[in-house]
Amino acid sequence: MRLLSARLSGRLSAKRRHPLAGVVLLLLGLLVTGGVYASVAPQPAKASSATQEVIEEGRKLFLVGCASCHGSNAQGIETASGNVLGPPLIGVGAAAVDFQVSTGRMPATQTGPQIPRKDPVYTPEQVEALAAYIASLGPGPAIPAEEDYDYSEATEEEVVRGGELWRTNCTACHNFNASGGALPNGKYAPSLEGVDAKFIYEAMLTGPQQMPVFPDDTLHAEDKRQIIAYVKAIDDRPSPGGFSLGSLGPVSEGLFAWVVGIGLLVVAAVWIAVQSVRVKK
Amino acid sequence: MSDEHSELPQPQQRSGDVQPRHREEGYEIAGNLEAMDNPGLPEHEPRPTDVDQGAERRAERQVATLFGVATLLSFGFCVAYFAIPKGALFLGFSAHNFTLGLTLGGALLLIGIGAIQWAKKLMDDHEITEDRHPASSSADDREATVAAFAKGAGDSGIGRRPLIRNSLLGAMGALGLPAIVALRDLGPLPEGKPSETIWRKGMRVVVDVTGEPIRPEDMELGTLVNAEPDILVENAEFDGPDEENLEGHELLAEKAKAAVIMVRMDPRDVTPYEGRENWGVDGILCYSKICTHVGCPISLYEQTTHHLLCPCHQSTFDLADNGEVIFGPAARSLPQLPLAVDDEGYLIAMSDFREPVGPSFWERGGEEDRSV
Numbered sequence: 206m207r208l209l210s211a212r213l214s215g216r217l218s219a220k221r222r223h224p225l226a227g228v229v230l231l232l233l234g235l236l237v238t239g240g241v242y243a244s245v246a247p248q249p250a251k252a253s254s255a256t257q258e259v260i261e262e263g264r265k266l267f268l269v270g271c272a273s274c275h276g277s278n279a280q281g282i283e284t285a286s287g288n289v290l291g292p293p294l295i296g297v298g299a300a301a302v303d304f305q306v307s308t309g310r311m312p313a314t315q316t317g318p319q320i321p322r323k324d325p326v327y328t329p330e331q332v333e334a335l336a337a338y339i340a341s342l343g344p345g346p347a348i349p350a351e352e353d354y355d356y357s358e359a360t361e362e363e364v365v366r367g368g369e370l371w372r373t374n375c376t377a378c379h380n381f382n383a384s385g386g387a388l389p390n391g392k393y394a395p396s397l398e399g400v401d402a403k404f405i406y407e408a409m410l411t412g413p414q415q416m417p418v419f420p421d422d423t424l425h426a427e428d429k430r431q432i433i434a435y436v437k438a439i440d441d442r443p444s445p446g447g448f449s450l451g452s453l454g455p456v457s458e459g460l461f462a463w464v465v466g467i468g469l470l471v472v473a474a475v476w477i478a479v480q481s482v483r484v485k486k
Numbered sequence: 487m488s489d490e491h492s493e494l495p496q497p498q499q500r501s502g503d504v505q506p507r508h509r510e511e512g513y514e515i516a517g518n519l520e521a522m523d524n525p526g527l528p529e530h531e532p533r534p535t536d537v538d539q540g541a542e543r544r545a546e547r548q549v550a551t552l553f554g555v556a557t558l559l560s561f562g563f564c565v566a567y568f569a570i571p572k573g574a575l576f577l578g579f580s581a582h583n584f585t586l587g588l589t590l591g592g593a594l595l596l597i598g599i600g601a602i603q604w605a606k607k608l609m610d611d612h613e614i615t616e617d618r619h620p621a622s623s624s625a626d627d628r629e630a631t632v633a634a635f636a637k638g639a640g641d642s643g644i645g646r647r648p649l650i651r652n653s654l655l656g657a658m659g660a661l662g663l664p665a666i667v668a669l670r671d672l673g674p675l676p677e678g679k680p681s682e683t684i685w686r687k688g689m690r691v692v693v694d695v696t697g698e699p700i701r702p703e704d705m706e707l708g709t710l711v712n713a714e715p716d717i718l719v720e721n722a723e724f725d726g727p728d729e730e731n732l733e734g735h736e737l738l739a740e741k742a743k744a745a746v747i748m749v750r751m752d753p754r755d756v757t758p759y760e761g762r763e764n765w766g767v768d769g770i771l772c773y774s775k776i777c778t779h780v781g782c783p784i785s786l787y788e789q790t791t792h793h794l795l796c797p798c799h800q801s802t803f804d805l806a807d808n809g810e811v812i813f814g815p816a817a818r819s820l821p822q823l824p825l826a827v828d829d830e831g832y833l834i835a836m837s838d839f840r841e842p843v844g845p846s847f848w849e850r851g852g853e854e855d856r857s858v
Contacts, residue, residue, distance in 0.1 A: 373694050373712045377786040377797055388788065389795060415788040417710030423693055423700055446583060481606050483531040
């Protein structure tokens with residue numbers, strides 16, 4: 206400041222009685238102060254404003270894509286007949302949003318017994334924004350950290366224990382081979398073949414649709430990771446016989462045996478008994 | 487046999503008459519079956535191989551080729567068994583399995599096809615008729631048998647000597663007693679075992695496999711826990727008396743009976759029977775995991791409807807409504823385990839089940855007492 210004023214002192218001194226001089230000086234001071242503060246301002250303040258932006262971004266996406274069923278404040282909507290058009294989303298947490306939107310289940314194209322998995326509509330950044338917005342409405346399970354579901358280092362012992370947990374908790378619906386199964390009234394438990402480890406974790410954590418919840422307090426992150434390791438081990442298992450027929454057990458195998466196997470036997474029996482060519486003498 | 491009836495009308499001409507216009511008329515024609523007697527065998531016509539030497543030799547070569555290829559395939563099987571490495575893949579299948587199946591299956595199939603071809607083309611194919619014989623023996627044999635029996639009975643004098651007859655009957659009857667005594671000793675009767683499980687007042691409900699005890703606040707709305715009593719889970723902390731430490735078959739039998747599922751739902755959805763109002767803790771309810779139909783383990787739980795479905799025969803139980811059967815072959819509602827919270831805040835059983843778990847059995851008795 207002093208340098209500046211020394212250089213310009215000649216011209217400035219001539220105008221220092223000018224009526225606007227005070228205003229200029231004040232503006233100059235503010236500008237310098239603001240600039241200096243901006244350069245040394247603490248980071249958290251900046252970060253929080255960014256999250257606020259993401260939440261705002263998520264709210265905008267929500268109002269466009271989700272509010273028609275879930276309500277403009279995510280409070281849920283009931284139809285006149287008392288059915289749920291879209292359940293309230295306050296307190297479902299970021300994990301539920303990440304699961305539903307990243308697997309393409311949400312936004313749903315139509316109502317029905319069960320919302321199917323499809324190609325995701327939103328980009329990962331948009332999903333993050335939506336999740337941040339829903340998480341800001343009430344406390345709920347957060348998106349799991351990568352080390353929670355990273356099964357790449359699972360030992361054989363852990364995979365075996367995962368199998369035990371899997372058979373106790375999951376096979377009733379998802380089948381011993383994770384190939385899914387039917388539920389009443391048109392609902393179903395989906396196949397887990399090729400499903401991302403993160404989504405398997407989030408499904409256990411949040412209990413989407415008919416699935417019950419397996420919270421971290423009763424089934425720890427470690428247990429969940431072992432279950433995922435087991436499911437992935439099933440995925441990677443070779444099928445030496447060739448046709449696994451969907452790994453659905455006696456239903457598909459029995460159907461194959463009855464239709465193809467017995468069908469071929471019938472064809473053979475007809476061929477054996479058919480009258481061969483005759484000639485007149 | 488066919489000559490006798492050769493003047494009969496042709497079947498095509500008769501078929502029009504057979505259609506019954508009235509009931510009575512239909513019976514009349516059906517009763518008059520004599521008119522439709524056996525038309526006999528059609529005239530035998532030779533095959534090309536019967537009249538043409540060339541065709542016969544061709545058929546012979548065909549059959550021999552099929553058998554020859556079958557032989558080669560059997561050799562191929564032996565070669566493939568040793569030559570193909572175990573891990574090799576072919577079209578995504580294991581090359582080993584694929585080749586073994588193809589060669590062995592092919593060999594069997596070609597032998598079969600060759601045999602049929604042989605029979606159809608080359609073996610004698612004149613149709614023959616064999617009449618059935620009556621099932622009973624001849625009149626002479628029957629008379630002789632009856633006479634022999636009567637003579638034997640007369641010689642033994644069993645009709646004249648009631649003392650011998652009655653004492654023999656008594657001896658034969660007494661032979662049954664050793665059998666009854668020995669079979670009765672095959673094993674102890676189950677007594678009350680089917681009617682009770684190992685659950686006792688104060689036993690903690692722990693997560694199966696991990697042995698983790700559960701606080702009510704651990705269970706979010708919609709949570710499902712597959713659980714066991716703490717003394718039956720290896721990893722659970724339990725310092726009870728030693729005689730409770732079961733092993734082997736007894737441990738498995740007790741685990742199978744004591745398995746439970748614990749769910750949390752909105753307390754407003756629960757409609758307990760009279761006397762069961764305090765069996766749950768803030769909407770946390772605990773039921774036997776064993777289906778009351780034939781004893782399958784059930785944990786197919788729909789959190790939005792509170793229905794529990796048995797995967798074996800689709801029996802469906804409403805857990806919000808005291809485990810009542812709402813669908814399927816199960817005849818009894820699912821037994822409920824009364825819950826409470828201990829001093830340290832963990833979920834415990836208030837008592838054993840108030841009724842036998844699992845499928846019905848003879849001594850189980852009638853309708854359970856719902857009011858408890």
